[in-house]
Amino acid sequence: xxxxxxxxxxxxxxxxxxxxxxxxxxxxxxxxxxxxxxxxxxxxxxxxxxxxxxxxxxxxxxxxxxxxxxxxxxxxxxxxxxxxxxxxxxxxxxxxxxxxxxxxxxxxxx
Amino acid sequence: xxxxxxxxxxxxxxxxxxxxxxxxxxxxxxxxxxxxxxxxxxxxxxxxxxxxxxxxxxxxxxxxxxxxxxxxxxxxxxxxxxxxxxxxxxxxxxxxxxxxxxxxxxxxxxxxxxxx
Numbered sequence: 001x002x003x004x005x006x007x008x009x010x011x012x013x014x015x016x017x018x019x020x021x022x023x024x025x026x027x028x029x030x031x032x033x034x035x036x037x038x039x040x041x042x043x044x045x046x047x048x049x050x051x052x053x054x055x056x057x058x059x060x061x062x063x064x065x066x067x068x069x070x071x072x073x074x075x076x077x078x079x080x081x082x083x084x085x086x087x088x089x090x091x092x093x094x095x096x097x098x099x100x101x102x103x104x105x106x107x108x109x110x
Numbered sequence: 111x112x113x114x115x116x117x118x119x120x121x122x123x124x125x126x127x128x129x130x131x132x133x134x135x136x137x138x139x140x141x142x143x144x145x146x147x148x149x150x151x152x153x154x155x156x157x158x159x160x161x162x163x164x165x166x167x168x169x170x171x172x173x174x175x176x177x178x179x180x181x182x183x184x185x186x187x188x189x190x191x192x193x194x195x196x197x198x199x200x201x202x203x204x205x206x207x208x209x210x211x212x213x214x215x216x217x218x219x220x221x222x223x224x225x226x
Contacts, residue, residue, distance in 0.1 A: 001169055002152065002154070002169070005152075029210070029211055030207075030211055032214075032215070034215070040219075041200065041217035041218060041219055041220060042153070042200070042215075042217050043217075044214040044215060044216075047207075047213070047214065049209060087152060087153060089153075089215070091211045091212060096141065096158070096160050096166075096206075096211060096212055097155060097158060097166070097168060098143065098155070098158075098204075098211075098212050098215065099155055099168075099169065100145070100152050100153035100154070100155070101152055102150060102151055102152035103152045103153075
């Protein structure tokens with residue numbers, strides 16, 4: 001029931017862009033995105049609701065395609081501070097469980 | 111600021127012991143969650159609660175139980191700890207969204223449990 005994230009890991013140089021994908025085999029109501037730095041708790045980035053919306057957070061934005069049951073997180077002009085593990089969390093309509101994927105490790109090098 | 115406090119950062123227990131992990135939040139959130147985090151497996155939901163005394167199983171409830179007697183406190187109980195329960199345990203809380211479903215989750219710092 002966990003959503004599937006891809007890629008599992010990505011290494012970037014500062015200034016490069018990255019896309020992290022999250023897909024589910026079940027119909028989704030919303031998608032959450034979180035970032036966890038090493039040794040710290042996950043921190044909320046954004047929520048996307050069904051309706052194909054896009055949201056932004058600094059140079060990080062995301063889209064949600066409910067027909068395809070998938071979401072993508074876009075990191076533009078990456079900075080060293082973007083390094084960490086990114087998790088997507090999904091819940092189904094009228095449900096209240098939030099289920100996370102296995103995570104994508106992002107490392108930004110100078 | 112919302113604060114989610116987990117009682118112990120590090121615990122070492124022996125196989126068969128009963129283990130209590132405590133979590134307290136200070137923002138009157140309805141929802142509280144327990145996840146375990148293991149390398150390569152991400153965050154897996156053990157149990158969650160949407161109100162006092164209400165609980166629902168997550169994806170991996172076997173070997174665990176929970177208690178929510180007060181709104182601010184959510185306890186995870188390992189009745190008889192086993193070595194495969196060695197893990198990082200994360201507690202989180204959230205409000206309901208107006209449109210339904212959990213809002214932003216606020217996580218605690220985690221409790222790293224080692225079962226010998």
